[in-house]
Every structure is written in structure tokens, then in C-alpha cells.
Amino acid sequence: MLQWLCVGWITGLAFMGRNILNIQLSTSLIMLIAAFCYLGCSIFNPLLNTPLRRFVIVCLMSIIGMMLGQGYANQQLSQRLLNVEHKVQQKKVVVYIKNLNKLGNSSIQQPLEVLITQGDAIKWMGFLAPSSLKKAVDTQNTHDSTLELGHYYLLQGEVRPTHSYATPGAFDAEKWALEQNVMAGFRIQNIQQLDPAAVYALGYGRHLREQRTFQSRFLLWVEKQRLQLRAFILRQPVQNKGLLLALLTGDESLLEPATQEQFRRFGMSHLLAISGPHVLIFALMCCSALQWMVSRYSPLLYLRWPRQYFLSVPFLLCVLLYCAFVGFEVPAMRTMLICVLGIITMILRQQVQALKLLILSAALLLLFDPFSILSAAFWLSYGACFVLLRIYQTIQQQPRELQPSTWQRLSLAGKVLVESQWKIFLALFPLMMLFFKQLAWITPFSNLVAIPWIGLLIVPLDILAAVVFFIAEPFSSVLFQLNDLLLQILLAFLNVLDYWFKPQLIPFAMNIWMIGLMILALLIVFMPRGVLPKSWAALSCVPLCIPQFYAAPFQLSILDVGQGQAIFIRNGQHSMMVDMGGYYDKEKFSVGRQIIMPFLSVQGVAQLDQLILTHLDQDHSGAYYSIKNQLKVKEIYANETLKGDQSVPFQYCHAGMQWQWRQQVKFTVLSPPIQHLSQAAINKNENSCVLHIEIQGGAPYQNFLLMGDAGWQTEFYLLQHYPALKVDVLVLGHHGSKHSSAYEFLKHYQPKLAIASAGRFNRYGHPSGMTQARLDALAIPLITTIEKGTIEFSKQEQNMLVHAYRDKFSWLKRN
Template identity: 55%
Template sequence: MIQIICIGWVLGIAIMGKTLPILQSLLLPCSALFILTLLLKLTVFKQAHCLGFKFLQCCIGLSLGIILGYSYADHQLNERLQIREQQSEQVEVIVYIKHINELGDQTIQQKIQVLNRHTAVVQWQAFLKNEMHSGSKSVLELGQYYRLQGQILPAHSYATEGAFDQEQWYIQQNIMSGFKVSSIHKLTEQEVYALGHGQYLKQQASVSSQLQLWVEQQRLALRNFIHQQPVQHKGLMLALLTGDKSLLDTETEQLFQRFGMSHLLAISGPHVLIFAVLLCWGLHQLIRHDRPQLYLKWPKQYLLIWPFCASVVLYCAFVGFEIPALRTLLSCLLISAFILFKQKVRPFNILLSSASILLIFDPFSILSAAFWLSYGACFVLLRIYQTVQQRRGMDELKTRTQYITMQLKLLIESQWKIFLALFPLMMLFFKQIAWITPLSNLFAIPWIGLVIVPLDVIAALCYFIAEPLGSLVFQINDLCLAALLWLLQLLDGLFAPILQPIAMTFAVWLSLCLGLIILFLPRAVLPKTWSILCFIPLIGLDASKNQFELNVLDVGQGQAIFIRDQDQTMMIDTGGNYNEAKFSIGKQIILPFLSVKGVDQLDQLILTHLDQDHSGAYASIKQDLPIKHVYSNEQVPIPDSSQFDYCHQGQQWSWNDGMNITVLSPKAENLANAKTDQNEMSCVVYVQVKNAQPYQNFLLMGDAGWRTEYQILQDYPDLKVDVLVLGHHGSRHSSAYAFLKQLKPKIVIASAGFNNRYGHPSQMTLQRLQQLDIPVLSTVQQGSIQFSRQANGQMQLHYAREQKLWLKRAAVKLKS
């Protein structure tokens, strides 16, 4: 029963961010039912074996665990949301530095403890210019107090399905805001005390705080030491040792990404275990040679368990208690407790218990991909271990050759099983996969785990004892890293691996998960053939059953609209960052969104015009996303598999006898002016959906302004519009009063970026809409906005920012 409640607890916390008041209202009734079933178990069903009663008790226990987990997570989340920043402003703050920074090419990221913003101390992420990219002393020194002036940078995600959720990441990391530092003034402890922060000074003077500070100082000293070494791969060396990517070059990081091995650059459980095993092995050798009588008094496993646990705690503290390290720490402590109390160790129970305990101390770790990938990998390894144990019971290995052969088979088996089992999680978090990963892992994981990491750990230990010896071991390890990178570059040249986007709807993803879970469960639990039923949706989905939907995507300062009706798909614009190489709207937002929608190709793409914020992402996705037909007001490069045509007034497409798409502007004879008059030559698209209420007619204006609006009113005097996507993101030079008054749409949408430098949508445009009593939606406030037609013909509205508590935004008041 405890297992069932723990599973419910984890599932309940996994719902974090959803608004489900019904769960909290069921807490008392469910608790009463659970107590009642326990009393019945102890009295009426004490000796009986009633399967129905056991099933009922399991259901109630699972429900209670879910309700408790959800209530706990919801309480913790609301407390954290109350102190996060949501508005950008210039402020002066008093801060304390207790964490090591992370160096970048242009900036230094530094977590700071802000003392004077709220009643409680909050943590922000400060950004400073990196004027000297070196391992020397940072601008903000550990253990010091500062007065900082700068601009608050609230986290603001691209609220689009499949895109990386920066706000979620900030919440998970306990970062309440970003902060761009403009000036720094160091403070003495006397000045901090005079400012009224004496209580915080006392806290930082405690033994535990000083110990944490000492650990951070040692991490910084080790980074500086590695940076000064005459080695080529110091960044990779440091990342594998402590998870700090400050010295890691972009080329190496991209190489690991292409092979789907980015997770190896972060601290994992094996790193911790390798360190602990090395220390305990050394201690064992000392006892065996000098004090063997100790083993007569205390058995080896009981004597070494204490230094083993101490080593795990020490390493976890050294790497900043990252989630995989914490998981290993909790698992080791639980196993040690079972051994000390002479209880049978059940690996699955240990795994489940450690996850449950971790979520008590840090429920926000459930939001991290590291949590799910770490425990998912452990579950697969556990199943492999159990299989090996069963095989050993049946077969006895007689020769060393047989033993080596079995180990190689086990290595190959573990890699493809881990890859297959973690495939759904990789799709959920990253929306892409590298098919060469199992092959590269066959070489990389043993080499990293058995050679590089142990040498890294030994070198770090030697650094604290004798720096010249540590330097020598680091140089030896550099040769081992060179061999690893040579092999990866060889595979890179042979296979040219790429991260392949995978299109998969939630229904298909869920079916795949259930099928794989059944395959990996022990044989006696469920028949393996049942997994075939789960895999049917992978091949049996009928695209013609998709209902009409129109999505105005949140792509920041830009526009991208996705339309689908049954098996037909279209995009109108793709958005685009000013520098797609630095941050790609195409690869980070458009492709992940289409992946979630199960779309692996587009029938049509209309680029309304070639401004970067409307078409910039096209260049970054055209090779990864098959597109049958591309339309624009100017010629654009297209892949061999695509066809191009100019968009112009009069073009029309009919889909499935239920939807018409018409281009209202520009006129064909005016296309020659597109280069010099891009905005007014934007392709204006009109979408009509038959038998839909209350939104049936959609007008998408691109960046068209007043002149185009006037021409449309002349050409189409009876035009009916229910939904208007404002021209030029709501600029004051578009959406004229007469245009809005004649069309009188039921709703308008502004596709604009948070705190954009243009002030879109403009106050003038908003005032016109207010005077005409036309409701306004924006991708800033609502995130991606979806119109979806239901079976009864009703067109429903869905806002991405309503899906999670941390994404919700307070309504913005119109300035007078």
C-alpha cells in the first residue's frame, strides 16, 4: 500500500501548475475512505483474501496519494509565484553572493540573493558583461555583499506548445527574475547591518552557511586551476567533473548534441558512485594491509558503509546537489539503512522511495527533464540487472571469454534498451532524436564512465593534496578526452548525425509509453503481447479526422499562423529571430510545435512578405520540414521538393468542401513594388470556415497598413470578418478607425513580443478598438491563441497561457 501511495504522490506532484480545485475538495473524503478501508482490513478482512476489496483499497490509496501530492505541489507553487517579478523596471538592490557563476562568451550569469526586494530573501539571475573570459576572479566575489543597480528582466516564455518554457525553468531553479546589472558597489558587513539586514548576516555566519560557502569557493578554485592547465579539452573536463559548462567551447557542445549525448555533460549518478567507490576502495586497501582485525569486529559492508555515504554526501555538495546526484544520494542512504537494519533490499522500492522523498524536499524537481530521464534510466538498468541475475541463476560462466562476451552483450543490450525506453521522454522534452545515439553510446559511455570520470575524480582529489600531481593526472586525462573526441568526429564524418524532429501527437505518445511500459515490466505482471494493442495508434491514425483549427502562435515579435483542416495543413508566416543562428524561432518553436501536432510536412506555406520577423525562420527549417508549395510576394529559395509561386489577389484554395482560403492583396500587377514597399505589398489572407459559430471568417493582414486597408474596403465592400489579426502587430500605422468600424470584427488579435522596442500593439490602436468596443487578444497576454471547431460546429478558443499557473498574466490596463 505504501508503494501505491508513493506512486500517487509522484503523479500528484507531476500535475503541478494545473488548476484542479476538485482534487483539493476531495482530500477529506478520500482520507476518510482510506482510514475506513484500513479499519476494515484490520477487522472484517483480516484473514480473508478478497481481490475486490484489495483493488478498492489500491484505488483509494492511489487517489489519496495523487490528492496529497497535488495539494502539496500547488501550495509550494503559489508561494513561489507570489514573489516572482512580472514587470520590467530599473531598481537598486542589496545582494549577497553565495553561488559560483557561469561564464559565457558575452555574459556572466550569476545567481544572487536579493535582500531588500521582499520580506524573505529571493534569488535572481544576474547578467553581467564578460569583459575577460578567463578563470580569474569573477566580478561579483563569493561571500561578498553588493549594491547593484540595473533592470529587472522578468522571465517570459514563448507560450507555444512544444517550445521551451523559460518561466517553468525559472520556477524550477527557484529564480524569481532575471537582472541586467548596470552598476556595482561593494558593501562592508557594517554597511549591510546599517541597512537593516543584520539577521541575514547572522544566518551567513552559521557553520552550515560557511561550509556551503567553502564548497563553492573550492569549486571556483578548481575551475581556475583547470583553466590554467596546459590541456586542450579543459571545458569538457570541467563539465564532466562538476557539471560546470563555463569553459566548454560551442563546437564540442554541438558535437555532443548531434549525437544525442548532451546529458553526459551534466553530473549523473555514476559520477557520484565512482567517487565514493574509489575512496572506499582506497580505504579498504589500507584496512586490509594495516588493520585487518577491524574486519573481525565489524563486517566489511558495515564498516565501509559510513565512509561510502559520507563520500556521496561530499560529492553531491561539491556539484551543488544537482537532481541526478540527489537521486543517487537518497538511493544510497536508503540502501545503507536497509543493510544496517538487515532488511531485504528491493531495488524498485528504493527507486520509488527516493523519488518520493526527493519531491518532499524539492517538489519543483518534477519539472526538470533530469528528474524523469534519471529515474527512467535507473528503471531500465534495474530491469536489466534483474534479467542478468536470472541468467546467472540458469547459466554458470566457465571461462573468461564467456564472461567478457556476456559483458559485451550486456553493454549492447543496455544501450538499445535505454534508448528505446527513454525515447518517449526524449520526445516529450526535446521533440527530436538522434538515431545514432545507441551506437555512439556503446563507445562513449564505457570510456567516460570507466576511464575519464575516474581520472577526473582522481585528478581533483590530487589537486587538493598536491597540485603538481593533480596537474599531471589532468594532462593524462586530456589524452583520453582527445581519443573520445577523435572517435566522435570519425563517426560524425561517417554518419553526419543530425537531431531529427519527430512528429507525434499526445495520443500517439501516450500509446507508445504504455506499450513500452508493458514491454519492460517483469514477465509475470502483464502479457507482453498486450503491448501490440498500444502500438496500433502508431500506424492506424486517420489524418482526415482532424477538425479545423487555426493557431496564432506566440513567436515573440513576429507572426506565425498554423491552419489545419482534416488532412490539409498550411502556415502563414513562420516568425523569425533577428539572429536565427543565435536563437532559432524555426528550430526552437515552429518545429517543436508541429511535432506536438503530429505534422511532419506542410501542404502550403505563405510568406506574407520577407521581413525577418515574418519569414526569418523559413531559412532555418526548410531543409528539415517538407513543404509542397511555397508562396510569397517575392522570390525565395526553395528545396528541390518544393514548388514556388507568387501570392496575389484572386488566388483561392478550397479544402474538404468546408473551408476556403483567398488572397485579397496585393494585386498581381503591383508585385514589382514588393522590394521597396514590403509592408503594403504583404499577402493578405482571408479564411472562411463553413458552418462554424461564432467565429467563421478570419482576416490575416500581415504587415499591411492604411493604404492596403483602404484598397481592401474598395475591392470587397461586403467583406465579413469575425476575427481580425491586426496588421503590423497592431502598429499605429495600421488598423485605421474607418477600417475597424466597417468590418466590426468580434475579436482582434495582436501578434507581438513581450516588452518589444516598437511598443506594439500601440496605445493609439488600442484606443481605437476601445472606442469601437472590440475585444483585443495578444500573444503577449494569452500566448498562442487557438480556434478549434468542435463536432457540433462551435468554434472554441484556447489560450496557451491558461494551461499553467506560472504562465497566466494579469490583464494590462490601457494607458490614458
């Protein structure tokens, strides 16, 4: 029953941040309750002689596990959130450098341990100026970077809180920072090194004592070895320095952006990260060498200790050393825990059950690091392990030759490789959609060559070169150069595939219900034979093939796109967008590709019926140009002709245009007048397309007025020509600028709710204090995408409900 307690525990932790159960439990209390539950099941196990009793106990253990997991998640999350910074401010801090930095394209990212006189140190991510990066690269010696390992510094700079675009489907930077235990960013402006005496005088004697412990000194020594190895690889006359380093330690400092993009397009990014095979390869190499030495020089040792027991301790030590060397990444930790549990089971002479081993290792990993549950690496890693486990069980059930030939062994290995690739591709497809919303179709084929080439040749040679580096640097240099040739062969193969097939990441539009159905179908497929008919998997996928199966109720979402505007509207099978947000610098961040497309994906929308660009300022229309080749749009409306060749039907947006969806939603364009369209390019804001939306039923919010960037002039026009207009929700013109939302305009229409779409820390100060004062004077509530993220109105029966995305997760809440 222990595995069911662990399954419940993992499930409870998976809801971290949602506060389903408002309980908090400490680690010691959780372990005590779990021990009592396990002992109770062991004592009463003989009484569980009927399926019904076993089912009741399984349910009870799973529920207890969920409660323990949720309570532990709440307790750990609330503690970590206490240290998160929320304000931009200048600050002086004392820091200790204990982790290796990362050389980025434009700066050095340096993890900082910020010391606190009362309490434990907290982690910030420091950013050094490009001049420091240039100095480190030009000298080809990463020891010359400004902040050195094992030293204390007094830093002055600007604290930058981590900020996410809180939109469904978009990358959650705040969740990532929380998972990495990074409480803030810090732009370093001034550096002063401190000696231990100065640190002690400042009141940080406790931290000095902690750094003298064996564990701290060992981890610092490991980081220094990683730094030396990176500096050595940087000096080598090889072409693929970044790949050599990334495949060895997971450090992507030297990796070229073009190489990263190529691996991403082929769906091979996971090969650049440290995984379980890396750890096992190193441990097996060391243990094989040890076994050879014992067999040759002292074989009698095996009479005293059987080989598997004798090698288990060195094996675990090698696993632990490599995990420390790569910074205890999730896949490495998973492998270490599986190895520990497997060896304990072997020593106790218990039967090894692979699935139970997998579940127990996941539960233990989450006990040590509960925030791993937020990482895509956790789910993908254990998902791949589950598939490989099922393949292994299938092979074990098949009859085998007593003495297979070499050809039969090679044939079996090839069959397993092909089978594992397409099964892993299918099994992880829902998870890839859930986390990344896109996939490369060529992934199974490229992995057929890349995985054995990297796993059997490049990684072992990389590890051997690294080990030799600490013994004989010249020989290590030769091995790295040989490995570089192997990498060039692999990249040449990928370039040929690139030339022939030109693979691209394909975006998929799948909402949570579609993904759930796919997971159900795949679980049926991967279940052991005889449990359920495999044909049921096809039945569960039937709704995916019928677009009309799910008719969405009315939904209007004001997306968090930073300083800009993007509004999504849907009813039934109809969907449209009003504006798409800004373009900015697509090399650093693309609103279209990284917010709009992922959002539409989780909504299950692959095509828009209409796109209305209220005007062609970049913060309203810019993102469209970056995704126009990936997103299908039936018709575009704007107040002036779009730039470039347009294959999509286009209409000018002007007052008097009307249309309806299913007699339930009515759209009316109120401005600009058709005679003013000739002035749209000159006066973009005041000629914005102003859209009024009326919904049948849905109190208290049935009438929406979307103002674009319109200001006082347009508001006066609306008062003159539409005095009887009903407005329940007003999306403020020009992001809440002081030159829009006039007092008389607000007083006349008296909306029940006002919304401002603006970016956090924007340089314009939107929404302005004057606009907020007018709204306060008229008792009109204001909510903003700055504080609430994406704001969604959804109709349920005859009621219109309002949901804010930042209220959904604890780490996104501003207060």
C-alpha cells in the same frame, strides 16, 4: 501499499501548475496524512485477503497520494510565484554571493541572493558585462571576477523578467527559471562592496547570522573549492579544459560550443552532466581505499562491526560530500536518496526491493524539491534507472555458472552493455520526443564506446586528480594531462564517426496521442514475462502507421513568435502556415528551429500542404530560411519571388485565388491585385497577401481575416471591393500599428474579436495605444500574443472554442 501512495504522490505533482484540484497543503500536514494512511494499511493489511479488496485499497491510496501531491504542488508553486518579477525596471539591491558563477560566451552569469528585510532572500541571475569576462579569462584566474564568493554587494542595474515564447513545444524559459528558483534576470551596471557592519546597518542582521551557521559555512567552503579547482584546470596545458571540468563538477563554463554541439548531435549531452555513477564512483573509490587500510592494518574491526555496516557511514558521507560538491543536482540527489534508503533497509534487515526503492527515492526527492518534477533530468534519470532495474532483474532470473571464467564475465558485461543501450534508447524515446522533439539515430552506437570509456576511465581519473589537487598540485596536474589524452582518444573516435556518418539531430513529428501509444507499447514490452502478451505492443502501434486514423478538427493557431507573425491552420489531413516569424540571430535564438519545428512536432505534422508568406519582411518570412531543408512543403505562395534556389513549387499570391478543404474550409486571397505585384518589392506592407478564411459551422467565430502587414491603403481597397465581407476574427495588420486598423475599417466590419501578434517589450510599441483606443471605442475585444501567448481556435462539433496557451499553466499567466 506505501509504494502506491508514492506513485499517486508523484502523479499529483506531475500536474503542477494545472490546478486540477484547487487545494493547498503544507509539508507537515502532508507527512501527517501519509503517516496515518501507511499505519491504517499496516493495521488492516491482514483483512485484505481478496484481490478485489486489494484493488480498492490500491486505488484509494493512489487517489489520496494524487490529492496530496497536487495540494503540495499548488502550495509550493503559489509561494514561489509571489517573488517572480514581471516588469522591466531600474533597481538597487543588496546581494550576497554564495554560488559559483558560470563563464558564458558573452557574459558572466552570477547567481545572486537578493536580501529582503522582511522574509527570506530570493535568487536572481545576474549578468556581468563582457569586460568582466575578458578580465577573468585573460588573467587565467577566475578569482579576478568582479563578484567574489562570501561577500555582500550593493548592485544597481536593470531587472529583466524571464520571458518565454509561450508556444506548444517551444522551450519554456519561465518554467526552467521557476524550477531553478530564479525569480528574475539582472543586468548589473554598478557594483559597490559592503562590509558586514554596513549590511547590519541596512537591516539584514538576520541574514548575517544565518551565514555564520555550520551548514552555510560548509556550503560556501565547497563553492570556494570548486572555484579553486576551476582556476587550476584553466591554468593547465591541456586541450580539453571544458570537458575535464564538466565531467568532474557539471560546470560547463570552459566548454567549447563546438564540443557541446558535437555531443548533442551524437545524443551524448547527458554525459556532460553530473549523474548517479559519478557519485557512486567517488564513494566506491574512497570506501575501497578505506577497506584496504582496515584489512591491512586493523582487520579485527570487522569482528566488531561487519564490513557492510562499518563502510555504510563513510559511504554515505562520501555521497553527501560529492552531492554538495556538484550543487545537489537531481541525478546526484536521486543517488543519495537511494543509497540512504538502501542502507536503512539493510540495517533494519529488510528485503531490498529495487523498484520500491526507486519509487520511494523519487517521492522523497519531490518532497524536498517538488520543482524537480518540471525538469527533464528527473524523468530521464528515473526512466534510465527503471530500464537498468529491469535488465538487472532479468539477469538475476537467468541460471549462472558457479565459477564463471574471465571470458564469460567479459562476455556477460559486453552483453549487458549492448542490451542496456538499445533498451534505454527505446524506453526513453517517448520522453525524448516529449522534451526535445528530436533524436540522433547514432546515439546507441556512440554510447557503446563513450559510456564505458568515460565511466570506467575518464571519470575515475578525473575524480582522483581532483582529490590529489588538494594534496599535491603537481601530481594532480600530471593526472589531468593524462586524462586529457584519454579525452582526445574519445574525441578522435567521435570525429571518425562524424566523418563517416555525418550524424544530425532528426526532428520527429509526434503529437501527445502518438507518444501515449508508444509509452503503452513500451510498457508492455518491458513488463515481466507472462503479465501480458508481447504481441499487444505491436497492436498498440497500429494507429501510428495509419495517417488517416486521426482526422484533426479545424484548428487555427496564432503562434507566439515574439515580434513577428506565424499562423498555423489545419483541418483533417490538410495543414498550412501563413508566415513563419522572424530570423533574428540564429546563433543566439532561431525562431524556425526552436519554435516552428517543435510546434509542428507536437502537432504531429511533418509536412505542410501550403505555406503562404504574406510578404518577405524578415519578421514574417525569415524563420523559413533556417528550416527549409528540414521541413517539407508542397507549395509556397508569396507576393514576390523568394531569394535563393527554390525546389518547392511557387505561385504568386494575388487577389482572386480560392481553394477549399473537404468542402468545410474556404480560402480566399483578397489582396494584392495581380497588377500590383510588380510593386511588391518596393511597398512590401501594402502588398501583403490578405487572406480570408470561412469555416462551415463553428459559431461564434466562422470568418477570419488575416491582414499581414497591410495598413490603411489596403484597408481602403478592401472596403471598396469587398463591402459585404463577413469578419468574426481580425488578425490586426502590422501587429496593431497605429498606421493600420483605421476606425472606419473597424467600424464597417465590426469583428467580434481582434488579435495582435507582437513581442513583449518590442521597441515599436505594438499594439499601439491609438489602435487600442479605436478598438475600445467600438467595443471590440483585443487579445495579444504578449499577454496570452499562442492563441488557438479549435472546432468542437458546431462550436469554435478559443484557448490561450498562457492560461494553461500557472507560471505563464501574466496576472
